[in-house]
Amino acid sequence: MENLRNGYLFPEISKRAFDHTQKHPDARLIRLGIGDTTEPIPDIITSAMAEYAKALSTIEGYNGYGDEQGNMALRVAIAETLYRNMGIKGNEVFVSDGAQCDISRLQMLLGSDVTVAVQDPSFPAYIDSSVIFGRAGKFEEETGKYGNIVYMKCSPENKFFPNLSITRKTDVIFFCSPNNPTGNAATKLQLQRLVEFAKANGSIIIYDSSYAAFISDESPRSIYEIPGAKEVAIEVSSFSKFAGFTGVRLGWTVVPEELKYTNGFPVIKDYDRIVCTCFNGAPSISQAGGLACLSPQGYEATTAVIAYYKENAKIIADTFRSLALKVYGGENAPYIWVHFPGQKSWDVFNEILAKTHIVTIPGSGFGPAGEEYMRFSAFGRRENILEASRRLKSLYK
Amino acid sequence: MSVSQSFATSLSSSSSAFFVSSNFISSGYGVQNVPFPAKSIGVVKCVAAPQEQETVFKTKVPRNSNMAKLQAGYLFPEIARRRNAHLLKYPDAKVISLGIGDTTEPIPEVITSAMAQKSLGLSTREGYSGYGAEQGEKPLRAAIASTFYGNFGIEEDDIFISDGAKCDISRLQVVFGSNVTMAVQDPSYPAYVDSSVIMGQTGQFQKDVEKYATIEYMRCTAENGFFPDLSTVGRTDIIFFCSPNNPTGSAATREQLTQLVQFAKKNGSIIVYDSAYALYMSDDNPRSIFEIPGAKEVAIETSSYSKYAGFTGVRLGWTVVPKQLLFSDGFPVAKDFNRIVCTCFNGASNIAQAGALACLSPEGLKAMYEVIGFYKENTDIIVDTFNSLGFKVYGGKNAPYVWVHFPGQSSWDVFSEILERTHVVTTPGSGFGPGGEGFIRVSAFGHRENILEACRRFKQLYK
Numbered sequence: 043m044e045n046l047r048n049g050y051l052f053p054e055i056s057k058r059a060f061d062h063t064q065k066h067p068d069a070r071l072i073r074l075g076i077g078d079t080t081e082p083i084p085d086i087i088t089s090a091m092a093e094y095a096k097a098l099s100t101i102e103g104y105n106g107y108g109d110e111q112g113n114m115a116l117r118v119a120i121a122e123t124l125y126r127n128m129g130i131k132g133n134e135v136f137v138s139d140g141a142q143c144d145i146s147r148l149q150m151l152l153g154s155d156v157t158v159a160v161q162d163p164s165f166p167a168y169i170d171s172s173v174i175f176g177r178a179g180k181f182e183e184e185t186g187k188y189g190n191i192v193y194m195k196c197s198p199e200n201k202f203f204p205n206l207s208i209t210r211k212t213d214v215i216f217f218c219s220p221n222n223p224t225g226n227a228a229t230k231l232q233l234q235r236l237v238e239f240a241k242a243n244g245s246i247i248i249y250d251s252s253y254a255a256f257i258s259d260e261s262p263r264s265i266y267e268i269p270g271a272k273e274v275a276i277e278v279s280s281f282s283k284f285a286g287f288t289g290v291r292l293g294w295t296v297v298p299e300e301l302k303y304t305n306g307f308p309v310i311k312d313y314d315r316i317v318c319t320c321f322n323g324a325p326s327i328s329q330a331g332g333l334a335c336l337s338p339q340g341y342e343a344t345t346a347v348i349a350y351y352k353e354n355a356k357i358i359a360d361t362f363r364s365l366a367l368k369v370y371g372g373e374n375a376p377y378i379w380v381h382f383p384g385q386k387s388w389d390v391f392n393e394i395l396a397k398t399h400i401v402t403i404p405g406s407g408f409g410p411a412g413e414e415y416m417r418f419s420a421f422g423r424r425e426n427i428l429e430a431s432r433r434l435k436s437l438y439k
Numbered sequence: 440m441s442v443s444q445s446f447a448t449s450l451s452s453s454s455s456a457f458f459v460s461s462n463f464i465s466s467g468y469g470v471q472n473v474p475f476p477a478k479s480i481g482v483v484k485c486v487a488a489p490q491e492q493e494t495v496f497k498t499k500v501p502r503n504s505n506m507a508k509l510q511a512g513y514l515f516p517e518i519a520r521r522r523n524a525h526l527l528k529y530p531d532a533k534v535i536s537l538g539i540g541d542t543t544e545p546i547p548e549v550i551t552s553a554m555a556q557k558s559l560g561l562s563t564r565e566g567y568s569g570y571g572a573e574q575g576e577k578p579l580r581a582a583i584a585s586t587f588y589g590n591f592g593i594e595e596d597d598i599f600i601s602d603g604a605k606c607d608i609s610r611l612q613v614v615f616g617s618n619v620t621m622a623v624q625d626p627s628y629p630a631y632v633d634s635s636v637i638m639g640q641t642g643q644f645q646k647d648v649e650k651y652a653t654i655e656y657m658r659c660t661a662e663n664g665f666f667p668d669l670s671t672v673g674r675t676d677i678i679f680f681c682s683p684n685n686p687t688g689s690a691a692t693r694e695q696l697t698q699l700v701q702f703a704k705k706n707g708s709i710i711v712y713d714s715a716y717a718l719y720m721s722d723d724n725p726r727s728i729f730e731i732p733g734a735k736e737v738a739i740e741t742s743s744y745s746k747y748a749g750f751t752g753v754r755l756g757w758t759v760v761p762k763q764l765l766f767s768d769g770f771p772v773a774k775d776f777n778r779i780v781c782t783c784f785n786g787a788s789n790i791a792q793a794g795a796l797a798c799l800s801p802e803g804l805k806a807m808y809e810v811i812g813f814y815k816e817n818t819d820i821i822v823d824t825f826n827s828l829g830f831k832v833y834g835g836k837n838a839p840y841v842w843v844h845f846p847g848q849s850s851w852d853v854f855s856e857i858l859e860r861t862h863v864v865t866t867p868g869s870g871f872g873p874g875g876e877g878f879i880r881v882s883a884f885g886h887r888e889n890i891l892e893a894c895r896r897f898k899q900l901y902k
Contacts, residue, residue, distance in 0.1 A: 043614065043775045050781040053573075078569040083561045091558035091790065098753070099551040106541035106751040106884075110516070139602055139754070139788070146783035150609070150637060153503030154617065170782045174613060213500045244499025273496040288569040289789035290561070291602070303502035306495065312506045318513040319633045320609035325602065325788040326752035327554060421569075 045173050045181065045188075051166045051407040052076050058391075059401045066399065072430045074358070075401035077222070077376060077419040079286040081350060083331075084343030087285065090334035091327050108323045111314065112137025112294070116329050119336040120294055124254075124279075128266040130296055134310065136317055137324045137332070140293040141252050141280040142167050148248060148276065148295070149175045151309075151316045156213035159192035161204065163223055163408030163415070165250065168216040186410035195411045198370065198381075202226035206235060211243040217265075218250035220257060223408045223417040224379045225355075225371015227261035233268045240274040244304065247275040252293075255284040255348050257374045272298035276309070281328075283376065283421075285335045285344045292328040351376050354427045355420035361431040362418075365438045376420040379405070383414055390416050398433035505639045508651070514629045514870040515539045521854075522864045529862065535893045537821075538864035540685070540839065540882040542749040543889075544813060546794075547806030550748060553797035557790050571786045574777065575600025575757070579792050582799040583757055587717075587742070591729035597761050597773065599780055600787045600795075602754040604715050604743040605630050611711055611739065611758070612638045613783060614775050619676035622655035624667065626686055626871030626878075628713065631679040649873040658874050661833060661844070665689035669698060674706040680728075681713035683720060686871045686880040687842045688834015690724040696731045703737040707767065710738040715756075716838045718747050718811055724837065735761035739772070746814075746839065746884075747807050748798045755791040814839045817890045818883035824894040825881075828901045839883040842868070846877055853879050861896035 048054065055075045063071055097103025111117065111133075118132035138144045145167050154176035160168045172178045172191060179190030187193055192212050194204030202224050217236060219228040228236070240247050247265065254263040262268065265275045280293035297310040334340045359372035368381040382390045387404030394400050394416075403419075405412030420427070511517065518538045526534055560566025574580065580598040601607045608630050617639035623631045632654060635641055642652025650656055655675045657667035665687050680699060682691040691699070703710050712728040720726055728738045743756035760773040797803045822835040831844040845853045850867035857865055857879070866882070868875030883890070 043616070043778065046778065050778065053781050076570065080567070080569060082563055082567040085562045088558045088560075088562040091561075092555035095551045095554035095558060095790070095794075098546045098554075098749075099548045100545055104543070104545040104749070106543060106749070107539065108752050140785045142785045143783065146613070150613070151503060151506070152500070153505055154639065155503075156500060167782060174779070174782065176617070240498075241496070244497070246498050246500050274498060286561075286567070286569070289571050289786070291785065291788040300496070302495065302497045304497055304499050305502055306497050307502045312503065315506065315509065315513065316637070318516050319630060319637065320606065322603045322605045322754065323752070325754040325791050327558065327790050328788050331558075 043174060045178060046170060050170060051403070054407075055401065055403055058395070062395055062399070062401075069399040070429075071399050071401065072422070072426045072433075073401045074418045074420075074422065074430055075403045077283065077421055079283060079288050079421050080423055081286060081347050083286045083290075084340065084347065086337070086340050086343055087331050087334040091290075091331040094330035095327050105326060108326050108329070110318045110321055110323045112324055113326070113329045113333070116333050116336075119333055123336045123341070125264060125266060125296070128264060129272065130266055130298065134296055134298050136295045136297065136313065137329060138293045138295060138321070139291040139324050139328070140282060141250060141278045144278050144293060144295045145248070146171045146174075147316050147320060148278070148313075150320060151313055152214060157190065157192070159194055159209065159212040159215045160409070161196045161217060161221065162193035162410060163196065163405060163412035164216065165218055165222045166408060169409070186406070193409060193411070196221070196224060196226070197411060198368070202370070203228055203232045206239045209239070211245065213245055215240060215245050215247045216250070217247055218252075220253040220261070220375035221371070222250075222253065222375070223377050223403070223405065223412065225373070225375035225377040227257055227259070227374035230260070230262050230267065233262055233265060237265070237268045237271050237274055241270060245274065246301065246309070247271075249275050249277045250279070251277055252280040252283055253375045254279065255344070256352060256376055258352070259374065261374055266296070266298075272300040274301070276301065281332055281335060284348070285331070286347060287328065287331070290325075290328045290331060292324055292332045350424070351420050354422060354424065357427050357431055358418050358420055361434055365435065367438070372420070378418040378420065380416050380418065381414060382416060385414060387413055387416055394434075394437070398430070398437050400430050400433060505637050508636050508641065508643055509633065510644050513633060514866070517870075518864065518866055521858065525858055525862070525864075532862040533892070534862045534864065535885065535889045535896075536864045537881045537883070537885060537893055538866045540746070540884055542746065542751050542884050543886055544749060544810050546749045546753075547803070547810065549800065549802045549806055550794050550797045554753075554790050554794040557793035568789055571789050571792070573781045573784060573786045574598075575787060576789070576792050576796075579796045582796060586799050586804070588727060588729055588759065591727060592735065593729055593759055593761065597759050599758045599760065599776065600792060601756045601758060601784070602787045602791070603745065603756040604713060604741045604758075607741045607756060607758045608711070609634045609637075610779050610783060611741070611776070612640075614772065614779050615640075615677060620653060620655070621677040621679065622657055622672060622675040623679045623872070624659045624681065624684070625656035625873060626659065626868060626875030627679065628681055628685045629871060631711075632872070649869070656872060656874065659684070659687060659689070660874065661831065665833070666691055666695045669702045672702070674708065676708055678703060678708050678710045679713070680710055681715075682724075683716040683838035684834070685713075685716065685838065686834075686840055686866065686868065686875065686878075688836070688838035688840040690720055690722060690837035692724050693731070696725055696728060700728070700731045700734050700737055704733060708737065709764065709772070710734075712738050712740045713742070714740055715743040715746060717742065718808070719815060719839055720837045721815070722837055729759070729761070735763040737764070739764065744795055744798065747811060748794070749810065750791070750794070753791050753794060755787055755795045813887075814883050817885060817887065820890055820894055821881050821883055824897055828898065830901075835883075841881040841883065843879050843881060844877060845879060848877065850876055850879055857900070861893070861900050863893045863896060
């Protein structure tokens with residue numbers, strides 16, 4: 043714990059936003075920082091949750107402890123709806139209260155002796171949880187990196203896919219696609235190389251597919267679209283951005299039966315033990331909502347909300363392109379990654395906040411390769427997105 | 440069939456063991472001891488693709504040696520597995536579950552309607568909320584502080600809302616790290632020991648004594664009134680203490696807890712006090728460790744709505760980390776717990792929190808106490824039954840668990856016999872530690888008719 047540098051990134055952003063509103067009580071703050079969903083959840087899903095909640099007051103409808111691994115109907119629905127034709131079975135899906143929680147459970151599973159690689163930049167929970175579990179080594183001021191973590195640089199130069207030929211071998215590789223924060227979605231070819239790399243090194247990929255629902259093109263939505271992935275990859279995902287469940291709390295992790303430790307012991311058995319010992323199941327009401335999300339009408343309804351956010355992303359991306367800034371992401375993810383050459387990202391953060399009352403996230407918060415970049419999230423009410431665009435155009439014209 | 444209907448049906452069908460684990464024998468799981476050949480397992484002629492060899496691919500990632508230390512599955516899924524196997528064997532038997540402490544009675548409407556309302560509100564502009572504060576919603580934290588800790592100087596920001604005590608125990612273990620030593624009561628709720636093993640705080644399991652090396656097991660028996668003789672307990676960094684106790688049902692007195700706090704103070708230890716059953720207390724014992732002066736400097740308290748409000752599936756609990764609790768270098772434990780909560784967790788469900796808040800309204804509290812009262816009546820019936828059969832019976836007064844002595848018998852044998860001959864599921868005491876051997880835990884959660892029927896069957900078997 044002592045090894046952690048500061049507070050977790052997102053509460054820091056919250057705090058700065060809060061302090062700003064205290065100083066400027068009349069300013070209309072627009073939040074494009076933390077990727078927090080804003081649009082209401084479709085009726086078909088919330089009414090399923092309300093119905094389930096009310097039924098808990100009846101003898102027939104009351105349920106106590108659920109299976110720690112999740113409600114079987116939901117596990118099967120996830121496997122069949124989201125992993126169709128990929129050979130993933132219901133019993134390989136573990137329902138949880140969210141991807142951030144699952145990442146720590148996976149860290150607990152793997153223990154402190156494993157080595158870790160992350161993309162640079164990446165979602166801070168991978169690094170921070172690695173530090174907490176004692177595998178990161180000491181933080182090095184000059185490089186902005188933890189000594190024992192392998193950072194795989196992802197930049198426009200390498201099309202946001204790491205150069206695996208110069209990547210040191212590690213036990214675990216965290217990989218997020220579509221990526222938070224760069225918004226980049228890896229291609230099938232790139233993921234094939236990643237799976238081959240993992241196979242050659244005997245590594246385990248922890249693949250975060252929380253933003254898969256935002257993909258617009260043919261980019262793979264799951265690592266299991268790649269042959270051989272079941273023997274090397276765990277996939278973590280979430281209903282947060284897919285269904286607006288950021289407060290409701292629901293996610294899942296896939297651990298294929300084929301995934302084995304070096305002594306042949308199936309990883310799934312140990313993960314099941316973690317889930318039974320350190321967890322007590324995802325909230326039952328949230329699971330009822332999750333099941334509704336995966337019904338044909340529910341899925342269609344959530345797709346409409348995602349389309350709304352994607353339109354927001356387009357507006358933001360177009361805004362920056364019109365300002366002749368280099369813009370990345372936005373097409374396959376709700377994040378837009380903008381290059382501000384020669385400037386420190388925290389300085390840009392402060393300037394944008396001070397002059398336009400817009401909260402963003404400085405790229406360096408995601409790792410040293412995020413320096414000079416800013417992440418803009420596309421979650422927000424359309425009028426706020428439009429207003430933010432107006433203000434940014436004003437500032438940077 | 441509506442979506443929620445199909446969901447409910449699936450939920451009510453059983454249980455957890457989705458893969459076939461080896462026979463549960465107390466001597467161990469065994470797989471990790473089997474040496475694996477260095478080469479791949481072999482070539483199989485594959486009809487579909489004659490070019491391919493069927494070999495088992497293994498990564499080069501070593502299995503976490505701490506996981507390998509665990510002796511078997513977690514206790515309660517094992518109980519569930521046995522219950523399911525029994526159901527298969529006797530499909531017409533009316534199996535009554537007094538094993539896993541799973542609540543059975545519906546949640547009062549004042550609480551579920553708050554959750555239903557919150558759910559429906561999420562479909563509206565005004566009612567939608569995204570990420571909540573990871574520590575929990577302020578009104579709920581404030582309500583818990585004032586309802587349960589009103590006079591003890593515990594403040595709203597000392598309270599961290601969670602998805603349950605079991606999850607909090609593991610988060611606390613992450614805060615403590617792998618270099619701490621720990622003490623548990625013997626017998627005790629298995630999550631304390633198991634999470635400690637997983638975190639790497641312990642040595643190997645010693646089969647002869649059925650204990651993990653480096654854990655200090657504090658024996659709690661009828662002879663010592665289920666409170667450990669602290670003069671014989673070695674110093675550890677962390678002390679897990681549960682009162683009212685799962686599984687023995689015993690509640691520590693003010694004098695005993697004062698001793699415990701003094702012991703912790705003297706040794707500079709941190710007590711993790713599990714008060715999940717506090718509202719079942721009939722006697723005038725402390726309901727919170729913070730009733731004891733000085734406790735804020737040595738104790739963390741964890742609790743849960745599971746057994747108060749039937750929230751076993753809904754998932755809501757909390758942990759109190761007082762500002763006054765400091766590590767040896769003076770760093771506040773609450774700061775690290777907060778960091779864990781922000782990094783390894785993302786807040787309890789907003790719907791569950793709405794329900795939890797409704798529980799603490801005057802109407803909600805009244806309703807909760809009614810349900811607790813119902814389970815306490817169940818407990819009385821079970822206690823009376825075993826007393827009438829001449830057994831030595833403990834617990835039951837201050838907790839929904841009855842701890843029955845079966846001298847000279849292996850508790851798994853008694854468990855099996857009771858299951859086989861009365862179709863009633865209980866929990867063998869040895870599942871809670873070697874100090875539980877010779878005891879059976881009977882849980883009092885159940886519909887009244889099932890409790891009465893189970894007691895009839897016990898009387899038949901043991902008359």
